[in-house]
Amino acid sequence: MTVRGVLLDLDGTVYHHDNPLPGAAEAIDRLRERGLSLLFFSNNPLYGGEEYVDRLQSLGVDARPGEACSSAVVTQEYVDDNHAGDDVFVIGSASIRDRIARGAANVVAEPRDADVLLASWTDEFHYDDMVDALRALDTGTIYLGTDPDPTFPGPDGHPVPGTGAVLRAITGVTEREPDRVLGKPSEVAIEAALDRLGRDPEEILVVGDRIGTDILLGERAGMRTALVMTGVTDDATLSASDVKPDHVLDSLADVETLLE
Amino acid sequence: MTVRGVLLDLDGTVYHHDNPLPGAAEAIDRLRERGLSLLFFSNNPLYGGEEYVDRLQSLGVDARPGEACSSAVVTQEYVDDNHAGDDVFVIGSASIRDRIARGAANVVAEPRDADVLLASWTDEFHYDDMVDALRALDTGTIYLGTDPDPTFPGPDGHPVPGTGAVLRAITGVTEREPDRVLGKPSEVAIEAALDRLGRDPEEILVVGDRIGTDILLGERAGMRTALVMTGVTDDATLSASDVKPDHVLDSLADVETLLE
Numbered sequence: 001m002t003v004r005g006v007l008l009d010l011d012g013t014v015y016h017h018d019n020p021l022p023g024a025a026e027a028i029d030r031l032r033e034r035g036l037s038l039l040f041f042s043n044n045p046l047y048g049g050e051e052y053v054d055r056l057q058s059l060g061v062d063a064r065p066g067e068a069c070s071s072a073v074v075t076q077e078y079v080d081d082n083h084a085g086d087d088v089f090v091i092g093s094a095s096i097r098d099r100i101a102r103g104a105a106n107v108v109a110e111p112r113d114a115d116v117l118l119a120s121w122t123d124e125f126h127y128d129d130m131v132d133a134l135r136a137l138d139t140g141t142i143y144l145g146t147d148p149d150p151t152f153p154g155p156d157g158h159p160v161p162g163t164g165a166v167l168r169a170i171t172g173v174t175e176r177e178p179d180r181v182l183g184k185p186s187e188v189a190i191e192a193a194l195d196r197l198g199r200d201p202e203e204i205l206v207v208g209d210r211i212g213t214d215i216l217l218g219e220r221a222g223m224r225t226a227l228v229m230t231g232v233t234d235d236a237t238l239s240a241s242d243v244k245p246d247h248v249l250d251s252l253a254d255v256e257t258l259l260e
Numbered sequence: 261m262t263v264r265g266v267l268l269d270l271d272g273t274v275y276h277h278d279n280p281l282p283g284a285a286e287a288i289d290r291l292r293e294r295g296l297s298l299l300f301f302s303n304n305p306l307y308g309g310e311e312y313v314d315r316l317q318s319l320g321v322d323a324r325p326g327e328a329c330s331s332a333v334v335t336q337e338y339v340d341d342n343h344a345g346d347d348v349f350v351i352g353s354a355s356i357r358d359r360i361a362r363g364a365a366n367v368v369a370e371p372r373d374a375d376v377l378l379a380s381w382t383d384e385f386h387y388d389d390m391v392d393a394l395r396a397l398d399t400g401t402i403y404l405g406t407d408p409d410p411t412f413p414g415p416d417g418h419p420v421p422g423t424g425a426v427l428r429a430i431t432g433v434t435e436r437e438p439d440r441v442l443g444k445p446s447e448v449a450i451e452a453a454l455d456r457l458g459r460d461p462e463e464i465l466v467v468g469d470r471i472g473t474d475i476l477l478g479e480r481a482g483m484r485t486a487l488v489m490t491g492v493t494d495d496a497t498l499s500a501s502d503v504k505p506d507h508v509l510d511s512l513a514d515v516e517t518l519l520e
Binding site for chain 2: 122123124125126127128130131134135150151154158159160161164165167168169171172173175
């Protein structure tokens with residue numbers, strides 16, 4: 001196959017928090033010199049695409065407008081496309097709530113009014129949110145999540161709960177699984193990536209550190225996949241996984257070895 | 261069979277919040293006139309046995325010292341018997357934390373120090389508790405819960421999250437199921453009930469409103485079981501359940517119809 005587009009995860013692949021990973025910026029420069037389409041795609045639901053472009057540039061990575069996407073972006077697009085005019089109750093950060101409110105749906109303050117419950121990451125998740133989730137999901141309400149990541153590395157490197165933990169807490173009390181979880185590896189995320197990259201799936205290489213999101217997305221979509229060992233996945237996790245990447249790289253710095 | 265002891269659930273069986281259920285106090289008087297051993301057993305982990313005796317008396321129910329038990333009581337006994345001197349990190353109410361601290365184990369403030377994580381109901385459950393659970397359960401720690409009830413009826417009659425919801429939230433982020441959940445229908449609760457009633461299982465009638473705790477406890481222990489329809493269980497839930505009570509009563513007021 002000839003690679004014509006690269007779908008790049010961010011945290012754990014290009015940087016860790018505020019620190020670019022060694023060789024990542026240079027590797028991206030070389031991908032760009034080959035004329036490849038690039039898309040940076042984070043499952044972090046706190047920020048939008050242009051915020052990620054700014055962030056990457058501030059870290060010395062040559063990212064350009066329109067080249068970044070996130071679970072927040074695909075969630076907003078999905079809600080606008082499918083729930084325009086619907087009443088949405090949000091459990092999550094002010095950031096995702098504001099983003100949805102700027103779109104075509106109505107964000108409501110009363111869970112019993114909800115047509116849709118949207119749940120996302122917030123470090124203010126509280127018992128009262130579980131009460132609200134019970135109220136919102138009592139009848140016919142659609143239940144959406146921004147992304148499935150159960151944990152992510154906290155500032156001290158130890159894992160902290162992610163959106164997936166919030167979703168499971170809600171499922172635990174309501175006994176309802178989400179109807180859709182919208183970040184990687186969802187179909188919605190695959191469509192968003194293909195639209196932005198403008199390439200066929202078999203021309204795309206996915207590079208990421210998380211088997212259940214980055215690599216699974218690539219496998220589902222028929223893309224080539226490369227796992228980098230600079231993030232959450234260790235050898236034991238890789239060995240135990242049913243999902244197998246096509247390639248395993250020490251880091252993004254080695255990505256060029258996969259290109260002819 | 262001849263019934264010689266009756267194990268009675270409280271909320272939904274004898275009372276709803278501060279309201280005794282119609283005929284409940286009189287039914288208990290008649291059980292007492294027959295010379296039966298009585299034990300009131302709540303899965304609510306906020307209160308101890310003597311608090312329940314006081315509460316029942318204040319509602320006009322003839323409950324006597326030593327006749328009440330709760331998930332908090334069996335949890336405290338279990339921790340004292342099995343974890344004397346161990347470091348216990350508690351996620352739950354101040355009430356359960358204080359109860360454990362008064363016993364033979366050490367309640368610790370740092371989750372990484374924990375030999376045991378004990379999780380229970382608290383309406384202050386927060387994201388930071390999920391972070392603490394991740395820290396506490398990283399290696400070799402025993403994970404206990406006070407009781408399994410996912411919801412209970414709130415003050416307005418609508419369900420609110422119970423200890424079971426807290427346990428599932430913790431399991432969702434840590435991917436660890438509790439090693440033991442100590443209220444009804446656990447083996448620990450069965451032993452506690454048999455000790456207090458002083459009767460053989462086949463001489464005991466369990467009366468309660470919850471299939472998964474009251475009726476399941478009776479089924480596991482070889483007791484006779486009666487479901488009352490004054491609490492959380494409706495006809496649809498009963499029909500859908502694999503656990504079947506021996507008897508279904510409109511309310512505790514009818515319990516005498518089961519006795520010869």
